[in-house]
Amino acid sequence: MYTIGVDLGATFVKMGIVDSKARVSYRRKIQTPSGVKKSHLIDIIVCNIRDIIKESGKKVSGVGIGVPGPVDSEKGIVHYFPNIKGWKEVPLESILKKRLGLRVKLDNDVNVTTLGEFVFGSGKGCENLVCITLGTGVGGGIIINGKLYRGGSMVAGEIGHMPINETGPECNCRGIACLERYIGNRYILERARKVFGNSATLEKLSALARSGNKKAIAIWLDVAKKLSVTLIGVVNLLNPDKIVIGGGVSKAGPLILVPLSKEIKSRAMKDQARHVKICLAKLGADAGIIGASLLV
Amino acid sequence: MYTIGVDLGATFVKMGIVDSKARVSYRRKIQTPSGVKKSHLIDIIVCNIRDIIKESGKKVSGVGIGVPGPVDSEKGIVHYFPNIKGWKEVPLESILKKRLGLRVKLDNDVNVTTLGEFVFGSGKGCENLVCITLGTGVGGGIIINGKLYRGGSMVAGEIGHMPINETGPECNCRGIACLERYIGNRYILERARKVFGNSATLEKLSALARSGNKKAIAIWLDVAKKLSVTLIGVVNLLNPDKIVIGGGVSKAGPLILVPLSKEIKSRAMKDQARHVKICLAKLGADAGIIGASLLV
Numbered sequence: 001m002y003t004i005g006v007d008l009g010a011t012f013v014k015m016g017i018v019d020s021k022a023r024v025s026y027r028r029k030i031q032t033p034s035g036v037k038k039s040h041l042i043d044i045i046v047c048n049i050r051d052i053i054k055e056s057g058k059k060v061s062g063v064g065i066g067v068p069g070p071v072d073s074e075k076g077i078v079h080y081f082p083n084i085k086g087w088k089e090v091p092l093e094s095i096l097k098k099r100l101g102l103r104v105k106l107d108n109d110v111n112v113t114t115l116g117e118f119v120f121g122s123g124k125g126c127e128n129l130v131c132i133t134l135g136t137g138v139g140g141g142i143i144i145n146g147k148l149y150r151g152g153s154m155v156a157g158e159i160g161h162m163p164i165n166e167t168g169p170e171c172n173c174r175g176i177a178c179l180e181r182y183i184g185n186r187y188i189l190e191r192a193r194k195v196f197g198n199s200a201t202l203e204k205l206s207a208l209a210r211s212g213n214k215k216a217i218a219i220w221l222d223v224a225k226k227l228s229v230t231l232i233g234v235v236n237l238l239n240p241d242k243i244v245i246g247g248g249v250s251k252a253g254p255l256i257l258v259p260l261s262k263e264i265k266s267r268a269m270k271d272q273a274r275h276v277k278i279c280l281a282k283l284g285a286d287a288g289i290i291g292a293s294l295l296v
Numbered sequence: 297m298y299t300i301g302v303d304l305g306a307t308f309v310k311m312g313i314v315d316s317k318a319r320v321s322y323r324r325k326i327q328t329p330s331g332v333k334k335s336h337l338i339d340i341i342v343c344n345i346r347d348i349i350k351e352s353g354k355k356v357s358g359v360g361i362g363v364p365g366p367v368d369s370e371k372g373i374v375h376y377f378p379n380i381k382g383w384k385e386v387p388l389e390s391i392l393k394k395r396l397g398l399r400v401k402l403d404n405d406v407n408v409t410t411l412g413e414f415v416f417g418s419g420k421g422c423e424n425l426v427c428i429t430l431g432t433g434v435g436g437g438i439i440i441n442g443k444l445y446r447g448g449s450m451v452a453g454e455i456g457h458m459p460i461n462e463t464g465p466e467c468n469c470r471g472i473a474c475l476e477r478y479i480g481n482r483y484i485l486e487r488a489r490k491v492f493g494n495s496a497t498l499e500k501l502s503a504l505a506r507s508g509n510k511k512a513i514a515i516w517l518d519v520a521k522k523l524s525v526t527l528i529g530v531v532n533l534l535n536p537d538k539i540v541i542g543g544g545v546s547k548a549g550p551l552i553l554v555p556l557s558k559e560i561k562s563r564a565m566k567d568q569a570r571h572v573k574i575c576l577a578k579l580g581a582d583a584g585i586i587g588a589s590l591l592v
Binding site (some may be wrong): 053070126127128140144145147149150151153154155157159161162163164165173174175176189202225226229230232233234236237238239240241263266267268269270271272274275276286 | 358365373419422423424436438440441445446447448449450453454455457459460461462469470472521522525526528529530532533534535536537563564566567568570571572576580592
């Protein structure tokens with residue numbers, strides 16, 4: 001049994017053929033042309049899907065696609081993409097279905113990643129799971145009683161927009177002191193550049209911290225501390241079995257995970273703290289493709 | 297069809313016979329004797345249940361009981377009561393079942409209140425609901441996809457122990473800057489007494505605010521502001537259909553509800569803010585009895 005997973009992003013379109021054991025083959029990674037028109041981007045997706053089906057010679061039962069923005073996953077409609085222009089209330093599911101003659105299912109990228117980690121990754125075997133992705137944005141996906149929880153109007157999971165202070169900087173979402181406003185990667189980078197100059201990158205910041213640089217360590221400690229404020233709240237509220245941490249910033253690995261776990265284990269309520277496991281995501285760069293393939 | 301609902305509290309034991317339309321009759325309200333032994337408190341519950349069954353002459357199909365502390369609702373065990381001594385891992389469900397010869401179901405008081413509001417109160421018709429009770433403690437109950445959500449180890453819902461600041465006062469739960477540490481009723485009272493002297497009560501504080509006293513209004517505005525920090529986070533995370541606010545402090549009514557709603561509607565993310573309704577609980581003093589009766 002083979003399905004195709006498509007990970008549509010503002011930077012890359014990634015796709016592959018996925019088998020029932022989450023093995024990915026016939027990978028494609030296409031740079032998303034900047035300023036690309038909607039119809040061209042759809043053509044790129046359609047052509048590449050057709051190509052890999054042909055190349056592989058496999059019988060494919062459907063296509064799952066994760067997209068970078070809010071969707072109505074029941075109706076298969078993209079509401080809009082914050083970082084790709086020209087998309088507004090696009091019935092992408094039915095468009096692809098018509099052109100490919102295959103079953104197509106759609107969801108947003110964080111839900112798709114959460115689904116991937118839940119079925120094949122770090123969240124395997126958990127009934128109640130929260131997945132947080134640390135990148136340009138700070139996103140979240142929630143598994144409740146073994147199923148993706150989408151909320152009353154399909155926009156649940158915005159963990160990055162939970163406030164961590166009563167007062168603080170205003171966020172793009174119009175909130176005050178949202179977690180993302182402190183630890184979205186551009187804000188971590190801003191802090192790093194103030195200390196280490198304009199050539200600083202998150203990779204260099206991690207490397208410096210690993211080699212013992214105290215200023216770099218302090219920045220990561222503060223990221224972990226801020227993240228812990230939100231996650232202590234989430235742990236006390238939802239009593240999850242596991243918190244899975246993914247996304248680019250999570251590549252800092254133990255620099256975040258160790259102080260974060262310590263803070264949650266010592267400050268969340270005892271029963272919740274004892275129960276919850278904190279770990280890094282497992283599927284890495286393939287999470288989007290594997291998760292999307294699970295939609296169908 | 298009649299069931300008995302029991303609302304076991306550290307101050308009162310309340311019970312009554314509840315019909316299928318949530319009408320309560322044969323009410324009893326017994327002061328919980330201070331320092332009461334466990335076996336005596338169980339005797340009080342058993343005798344009064346037997347009495348009202350006899351008095352009413354009704355055929356009763358079971359007993360639901362809401363208790364003031366953490367429980368294992370599947371096994372029917374009370375873990376402990378923070379405010380009644382001598383209870384530790386008590387299989388209250390099976391004890392009552394044996395003595396009464398009736399079906400018995402157990403849950404904690406906030407879950408029971410949430411269930412009551414969900415089935416017969418302000419939460420009627422909602423699939424995804426968060427109920428928050430404002431009193432000595434700040435508790436929470438969560439309905440997800442039309443069912444009470446209990447969490448991975450049955451202790452979900454601790455909304456009062458979500459931090460609202462990175463730094464702040466330490467809470468009894470060992471957390472830092474928990475919501476309850478600011479707006480639990482003793483802390484509101486402390487503030488009121490600093491301004492209005494030792495005879496201040498929450499009722500007087502509400503009355504003063506209603507008559508236009510600016511200092512009293514300022515205290516309630518700040519309570520609403522702090523509550524909004526937590527609830528904006530919960531709304532962005534869970535995208536609920538409704539937030540229901542109950543408990544003693546909620547008697548301040550519009551003094552809290554109006555500024556709170558305004559804050560959530562303007563600061564939570566647009567889709568979530570548009571979707572969610574904020575309202576006061578409806579069942580009042582009977583919520584515990586009605587909710588408990590729904591357990592069976």
